[in-house]
Amino acid sequence: MTRSYFPSIFSHTSKPRLFEPGEPEFWNDPHISKSMLEAHLDQNHDGASRKTAEIEKTVHHLTGSGFLKTGDRVLDPGCGPGLYSSRLCMEGVQVTGIDISRRSIDYARNLAEKEQLDIDYVCTDYFDIEYEETFDVVLQIYGEICTFSEEKLDLLLNLIRRALKDEGIFIFDVSTRALRMREGLKNRWYVSEDGFWRPGKHLVLEEGFDYPENDTRMNQYIIADEDGAVKTYRLWIHDYSLETISLALEQSGFEVEQVWNSLSGETYGEGGDWIAIAARKV
Ligand SMILES: C[S@@+](CC[C@H](N)C(=O)[O-])C[C@H]1O[C@@H](n2cnc3c(N)ncnc32)[C@H](O)[C@@H]1O
Known part of the structure; x- marks a missing residue:
């Protein structure tokens, strides 16, 4: 039986409170750390x-x-x-x-x-x-x-x-905030195979949140695997x-x-x- 993504995805789509953490395993996740090293070295x-x-x-x-x-x-x-x-x-x-x-x-x-x-x-x-x-x-x-x-x-x-x-x-x-304004807020989804986040097929829901009163932005990535597992990563930036x-x-x-x-x-x-x-x- 296929698990439904929707209940867990919906619980992650409202605007989080300032600096609310996402998935804790990021820098040492076996696949993400490999992607990150490639990104460090990519010219x-x-x-x-x-x-x-x-x-x-x-x-x-x-x-x-x-x-x-x-x-x-x-x-x-x-x-x-x-x-x-x-x-x-x-x-x-x-x-x-x-x-x-x-x-x-x-x-x-x-x-x-x-x-x-x-x-x-x-x-x-x-x-x-x-x-x-x-x-x-x-x-x-x-x-x-x-x-x-x-x-x-x-x-x-x-x-x-x-x-x-x-x-x-x-x-x-x-x-600075100037960089953030130039970058804008991303709001998109895509299906990827062997991408930055996962080695297998997965769905990425990417959304940017702005906290202008704190000069802060957050890029949120909800990653849904084929087996129905859903994790939410949050990258916070205080300018x-x-x-x-x-x-x-x-x-x-x-x-x-x-x-x-x-x-x-x-x-x-x-x-x-x-x-x-x-x-x-x-
Ligand atoms: C954006 S990268 C910059 C790396 C390096 N300074 C450069 O410019 O090439 C951030 C680095 O900080 C490390 N990092 C993040 N949080 C950390 C923490 N709490 N303790 C130690 N390292 C951390 C990450 O693993 C990553 O290598």
């Missing part, structure tokens, strides 16, 4: 990581501007397959890369071994880190901090601040302006030292898709 889009040319520009800018120096101890939380960590190690930086995805860390470790790069890769949740005054720089790239509610961001900023040496620097980027991110940093004991429109050093101007920041621990 045709910027879905999970920026392309190699942009990563090169970022490394060049951060070393050239003196924010990263030979011998610095750097923490890269959410390092993925180590695209920045490995490049920075080649520049003489001592890197610790942390990621929750076992598949990405395995890839990063293999690459480091092959290239003979001495990088400390740790597979863990970065909310579990316990470093104290250890790093000169914490580098968190590709809007990672936009995925959290204000409460969780406070928690993360406190852990990062504790991990930094006195006057250490936190370098990161956040997306920032220079004012809102500066305030969050100030409240957590950081002072904005330098601002750009991208981590590759584009001069800051209002209205850009991204804001890149170097903030000092005070």
